[in-house]
Amino acid sequence: MHILHGYRFAMIFLVACVFYDLYNEAVTGFTFGYLAALCYYIMRYNDLRHFYTEGPEEERKDNEE
Numbered sequence: 001m002h003i004l005h006g007y008r009f010a011m012i013f014l015v016a017c018v019f020y021d022l023y024n025e026a027v028t029g030f031t032f033g034y035l036a037a038l039c040y041y042i043m044r045y046n047d048l049r050h051f052y053t054e055g056p057e058e059e060r061k062d063n064e065e
Helices: 003-023 029-054 057-064
Strands: none
Touching: 003 029
């Protein structure tokens, strides 16, 4: 699950970017882009974490039958 470390780093970086903009009161379109990217990375991270811990759904369905 080493591939997930990159996602964790990206999420921490994006949170830092958003807080930096908020702290400096410099909210622009980039800030909203950071938030959108953060939402995407969170959703993708959860999908990949589920995939690596549970395995693909097709394999589980084949094994159940």
